[in-house]
Amino acid sequence: MHSLTVFLTIGLLYKTEGLDVKLSFCRFQCHDTCQASVEKSNPNGVVTPPGDYYWRDFYGVIPPDAYPLGPSTQFPQTYIGFVYDPSHNGTFATTIYDGLDYVYNANNGNTTKISKHMQILCTKSPEKMQWFNITKESYKTLTGQGYTVVKAGLHRNTLGKVNFHFIVKTDNCHVTYAGVVNSFSAKLEFALIDGTYQTSDTFQWLMYKKGNDSSDHKSKKSETTSKSFFSHHYEYQIRPDSIIPKFYKKISIGSCSLTCTNEDNAKNDKIKKNVKLLSSMAYFWQPDGLVNKNLSLPSGLDYNDRVSYIGQATLFSLNVFDVGTSDSKETTINYGNSNIAGNSVFQVLGSNFQDKFQWVNTTTADFPKIDKDKLIPGGMFSNGTDTYVCRNIDDRYGTYYPGSARVVQSGTYCHSFFGPEDKFQVLVFNQEKK
Incomplete structure (x- = not known):
C-alpha cells in the first residue's frame, strides 16, 4: 500500500x-488518482468488466466506476442517471449531481423530483465512450465504423406514441447536463441543480464502440506517482x-x-458501513445487446430446461418498470393473468460476486421480517408499489421462474410465470460471504 x-x-x-x-x-x-484505482475500488473485491457500460442502482454515493459528464475540474461533478418517471410513463436519462441523493427529470415542459429507483451509468472502459455532434449523414458513418448509441429506455407520450431515448449532453455555465432526445431535430430538456427547467438546441450524443479497443483509444495506466x-x-x-x-x-x-493511497478509501469505508450501498456495488444491470451470460445471475431452469435470468424492463402499456424472466433477448413480466414481453430496451441482472447472493425462502406472512436493505430492488408501479427480485418454484419439476415481489397492502406475493404465489424465494445480499 x-x-x-x-x-x-x-x-x-x-x-x-x-x-x-x-x-x-x-x-x-x-485532484486525480495516482493510479487507475477503479481496479481495487469496490469494497466487495476486484471487478471483472461486465461490458462496455452498465447501470448500478444509485443511493446518493457516486460509485468509483461511474462515468462523469463534466471535466475533472467541474464542481459539483455531474453523472448520467437512468430513472423511472411514472408521471411521464417511462424511463429517462437525467443529470445526477455529486452530493445529492435525488434527481430532477425534465420532460414536456416541467421537472419531476425523483428520489428512488435511480440508476447511474458506469463503465470500466471509458475510452470506448465518446460524444459526437450527429447528423443523419454522420450517424450512418459512425454506425458503419462500429459505434452504437447508448439507450436510456423509452416512454409513451400523451398522444400514445412510443419514443425511444438516446442519451445526450449539453454545457451551460460551465456545468454539463444529461438528458434524452428521440430524433436528430429534437430539443434537449434538462433540469438545473435547483430543479428549474431549461432547454437547448445544441447537444452531443453518447456513443460507444463495440469490440476490441483500438490502439489510439486504449486506456493507459500510469506507472508513476x-x-x-x-x-x-x-x-x-x-x-x-x-x-x-x-x-x-x-x-x-x-x-x-506525491505518493498516495487509493483515494476511494474514504468512500469505500462509507459503503462498507451501509448494507444497501455495499449490495449495490455487488451487482449491476446489463443493457440488451451487452449481456454477458457468464456474469448474469441465473435463477434456475424453466420447464424447457433453459436457464432463466432476471430481467428488468418498462411496460409502457401499463406504466410499469419491473422485473421478470429474461432469456437475453427479451424480458417477460407477469401482470394479472398475462405474461407480457418487455420492450426492446431491457436489462439483465449480473454480478461479479454471485456467491454473495442467496435465495431465501419466505411467505407472504414472513416477508415483512426480511431486511429490505439486503433485497435487490426490482422496480415500481405508477401507483408507488415497490417491487423486489423473487422467484417461484414448481416442486413437481424442480423448475424456477424469476419474478416480482410486489409490496401491496394485502400482502407481498411473488408474481412470475404462473401468476402470484404466497410461498416464494427472494434474492438477498449476504454481506458475510467472502
Whole structure:
C-alpha cells in the first residue's frame, strides 16, 4: 500500500489599485488518482468488466466506476442517471449531481423530483465512450465504423406514441447536463441543480464502440506517482461605492508529484458501513445487446430446461418498470393473468460476486421480517408499489421462474410465470460471504 502525502498550498495576497482593494485566496489541491484505482475500488473485491457500460442502482454515493459528464475540474461533478418517471410513463436519462441523493427529470415542459429507483451509468472502459455532434449523414458513418448509441429506455407520450431515448449532453455555465432526445431535430430538456427547467438546441450524443479497443483509444495506466492538480483562485474586489464584493473564479491546470493511497478509501469505508450501498456495488444491470451470460445471475431452469435470468424492463402499456424472466433477448413480466414481453430496451441482472447472493425462502406472512436493505430492488408501479427480485418454484419439476415481489397492502406475493404465489424465494445480499 502506498503512503499518503498531503499537498496543500494556501496563499493570501493583498494589493491596491487606486481606491480598490483586492484580496486573493489561492488553493492548490491534488485532484486525480495516482493510479487507475477503479481496479481495487469496490469494497466487495476486484471487478471483472461486465461490458462496455452498465447501470448500478444509485443511493446518493457516486460509485468509483461511474462515468462523469463534466471535466475533472467541474464542481459539483455531474453523472448520467437512468430513472423511472411514472408521471411521464417511462424511463429517462437525467443529470445526477455529486452530493445529492435525488434527481430532477425534465420532460414536456416541467421537472419531476425523483428520489428512488435511480440508476447511474458506469463503465470500466471509458475510452470506448465518446460524444459526437450527429447528423443523419454522420450517424450512418459512425454506425458503419462500429459505434452504437447508448439507450436510456423509452416512454409513451400523451398522444400514445412510443419514443425511444438516446442519451445526450449539453454545457451551460460551465456545468454539463444529461438528458434524452428521440430524433436528430429534437430539443434537449434538462433540469438545473435547483430543479428549474431549461432547454437547448445544441447537444452531443453518447456513443460507444463495440469490440476490441483500438490502439489510439486504449486506456493507459500510469506507472508513476505523477498527478494533475487544480487550483482555485478567488478574487474579492472591494470598491468604496459598493458594499457587495465582486466574486471572480479562475481555474488553472498544473502538475505535482506525491505518493498516495487509493483515494476511494474514504468512500469505500462509507459503503462498507451501509448494507444497501455495499449490495449495490455487488451487482449491476446489463443493457440488451451487452449481456454477458457468464456474469448474469441465473435463477434456475424453466420447464424447457433453459436457464432463466432476471430481467428488468418498462411496460409502457401499463406504466410499469419491473422485473421478470429474461432469456437475453427479451424480458417477460407477469401482470394479472398475462405474461407480457418487455420492450426492446431491457436489462439483465449480473454480478461479479454471485456467491454473495442467496435465495431465501419466505411467505407472504414472513416477508415483512426480511431486511429490505439486503433485497435487490426490482422496480415500481405508477401507483408507488415497490417491487423486489423473487422467484417461484414448481416442486413437481424442480423448475424456477424469476419474478416480482410486489409490496401491496394485502400482502407481498411473488408474481412470475404462473401468476402470484404466497410461498416464494427472494434474492438477498449476504454481506458475510467472502
